[in-house]
Amino acid sequence: MKRIARLLPLLVLIASCKKNNDKPSTPNYTVSTTYNFADFNDSNSVKLLLMIDQIGAKVNTGNTVPHTVVSAQVLKDMFNNVNGYFVDSSLKLNNSGLSLANFCSPAAKADLLNYFDSIGLYSQSTATASNGVAGVIASTVSTNKKFLLSPNGVWYYQVYRKTAHGGILQNSINHYLTDSLATGTNSAHYWDLAFGLLGVPVNFPTSTTGLKYLGSYSNQVDPGLGSNKKLMNAFLTGRAAIGAKDNATAQAQATIIIKTLDSLDAAAIVQEMKETDANIEAGDAVAAYGTLSETTGFIRNLKYNTSGTRVITDAQYTQLLALLDNTTPNTPNLYNFVNASVSTKQQIEAKTDAIRQFIGKTYGFSASQLAAQ
Numbered sequence: 537m538k539r540i541a542r543l544l545p546l547l548v549l550i551a552s553c554k555k556n557n558d559k560p561s562t563p564n565y566t567v568s569t570t571y572n573f574a575d576f577n578d579s580n581s582v583k584l585l586l587m588i589d590q591i592g593a594k595v596n597t598g599n600t601v602p603h604t605v606v607s608a609q610v611l612k613d614m615f616n617n618v619n620g621y622f623v624d625s626s627l628k629l630n631n632s633g634l635s636l637a638n639f640c641s642p643a644a645k646a647d648l649l650n651y652f653d654s655i656g657l658y659s660q661s662t663a664t665a666s667n668g669v670a671g672v673i674a675s676t677v678s679t680n681k682k683f684l685l686s687p688n689g690v691w692y693y694q695v696y697r698k699t700a701h702g703g704i705l706q707n708s709i710n711h712y713l714t715d716s717l718a719t720g721t722n723s724a725h726y727w728d729l730a731f732g733l734l735g736v737p738v739n740f741p742t743s744t745t746g747l748k749y750l751g752s753y754s755n756q757v758d759p760g761l762g763s764n765k766k767l768m769n770a771f772l773t774g775r776a777a778i779g780a781k782d783n784a785t786a787q788a789q790a791t792i793i794i795k796t797l798d799s800l801d802a803a804a805i806v807q808e809m810k811e812t813d814a815n816i817e818a819g820d821a822v823a824a825y826g827t828l829s830e831t832t833g834f835i836r837n838l839k840y841n842t843s844g845t846r847v848i849t850d851a852q853y854t855q856l857l858a859l860l861d862n863t864t865p866n867t868p869n870l871y872n873f874v875n876a877s878v879s880t881k882q883q884i885e886a887k888t889d890a891i892r893q894f895i896g897k898t899y900g901f902s903a904s905q906l907a908a909q
Contacts, residue, residue, distance in 0.1 A: 565780035567773050571731055571738040575724065580634060581732025583627050584708075585748055587636055588700045590622055590629075591615065595693050598659035598684040601672050608656025612649060636704055641840045644703020648696065655692050659684060667871040676820040683826055689870035691829035698833020701749050703840045705733045706797050709750075710843050713774075713790035723778045723786070730793075731771050740768050750797065757803035760901070760908030766796050795845045801837045802847070802899045806909040808834065809888040816884050821876040824884075828870045831891070832860065847899055856898075859891045 591614050598606040613619045617635035624630050637645060658670035665673035665685040675681040683691050709730040716726035735748030741764035744755050754763040774789030808831040815824040835856055838848050848856070854865070861868035874884060896906045 563777075563780040563782040565776050565782070567776045569739075569772070571740075571768075571772060571775070573724075573728070573775060573779075576728050577725065578728050578732025579627075580632075581729050583629055583632050583634055584636065584639060584704070584733065585735060586625075586627060587614070587617070587622065587629060587634070588697075588704065588749070591636070592693070592697055592700075594621075595655055595696055598655060599672065599682045599693060601674070601682055603659060603662055603672055603684075606655050606659040608652045611652040611655065615648065615652070636700075639704050639708045641703050641707040641842070644699055644707065644836075644840045647836065648699055648703065651692050651696055651699070654686060655684070655696075658686055658692070665689075667869075673822055675823050677818050677823065678820075681823075683822055685825060688867065689825040689828075689874070690832065690868070691826045694826060694829040695833045697749075698830055698837065699840075701753070701833070702801060702837025705735075705750055706801075706837065707840060709733050709797065710794050710841070713793060714843075717778075717783065717787055717790060720783075724775065727771075727775050727778055727786075731775070734767065734771070736768070741765060750800065753804050753807075754800055757800065757807055757909050760806075760905040761796075761799060761803045763796055763800055763803070767793060770796070791845060794843050795847075798838070798841055798843070798846055799899055801834050801841070802895050803901070803905075803909050804834045805831055805895050806892050806901070806906055809892045810909065812888050813885050816874070816876075816881050821874050824874050824876075825870050828860070828868075828873060832868060832870075835860065852898055856891070856894060859887070859894060 591611060594611060594614065595606060597604045610621055614621045615635065616637045617630065617632070620630040622629040640648065661669070661671040663669050663671035665671040665683065667689070668687050670685065670687050672682050672684050675683070684693065685691055712726040712730040712733075716723045734751050734754075736751035736754075737743045737745060737747075740747075740751065741755070741758070747755055754761075754767060758764045770789040770792040774786045774793070777783070777785035777789065808827045812824050812827040812831070815821070815827060835853075838846070838856075839850075839853055857865035857868070861870075861872060863869070863872065873887060876884075892906055895901065896903075901909075
């Protein structure tokens with residue numbers, strides 16, 4: 537009996553320890569207010585953003601009178617980073633071993649290659665752009681602003697830039713966050729690369745200087761979406777969680793980022809509808825083709841997103857395309873959307889509002905959110 541009595545405290549202690557070990561401990565760590573981590577390195581992301589810039593600059597040379605031919609092959613070579621077409625800097629882009637083609641979703645890659653072919657073809661035209669005729673045309677209001685339009689009124693310069701948002705940057709962010717956390721390999725580094733692709737300063741949104749692509753549009757739609765703090769807080773919290781080996785929190789923050797970027801595309805479509813309305817009110821149909829081209833790019837971004845948290849369904853995506861052009865939805869004719877010679881402002885704005893309301897219903901945006909975009 538004495539022996540059993542002496543063992544009882546030990547058994548109680550063992551049972552107590554087992555009980556405590558079964559309950560997961562909560563890591564204790566501090567979340568920084570700026571993205572200043574000791575081992576932070578996003579140099580590859582900086583290079584990719586600069587590559588996107590330089591291809592865009594090359595495409596933009598086609599928006600000139602007299603016309604400037606843009607080589608489709610040069611654009612493709614830049615996309616694949618071969619033959620040294622980048623204006624190199626201290627970043628040594630041509631010898632970086634990076635190519636945008638490797639960071640694209642398969643669907644976006646196919647589209648971009650087709651866009652480059654179209655730009656190369658249409659930039660050869662010496663005609664003034666009109667329905668059915670590719671060429672360059674000036675804005676009605678700002679005559680110094682020129683647009684190289686396709687026979688369908690598509691401004692591929694902006695479609696390219698918007699495809700870079702979703703097909704390259706958002707696609708890469710999604711993979712960096714999900715793949716690295718799933719494998720546990722170099723999670724902090726890949727999280728940093730994802731942050732770098734957001735295109736914001738380390739003290740965003742306190743500072744909004746030098747915003748690029750996703751970061752720029754987040755700031756533009758922030759009044760309605762509240763995306764700035766949502767994205768930055770998630771990036772900061774997730775990075776701190778990785779350092780503390782709190783994988784559950786890091787996973788949760790990755791989901792917030794991916795879902796917010798999906799909503800960002802949708803909110804950007806709403807904003808482009810507002811800008812299209814403004815162009816129509818100003819009597820500038822040409823500029824409206826520009827904002828509708830941006831819309832086309834953002835709509836396609838919704839389909840490039842293959843994450844499980846994507847809001848829009850394939851059926852809804854098809855419906856949305858038809859609101860842009862119900863005759864040839866996959867290759868929209870923007871002249872038909874505007875049709876300024878026969879349509880009234882009210883008729884055109886009824887079309888933009890239909891798209892706005894469809895996005896609001898699909899993504900759950902309130903009336904006040906739609907108005908604020």
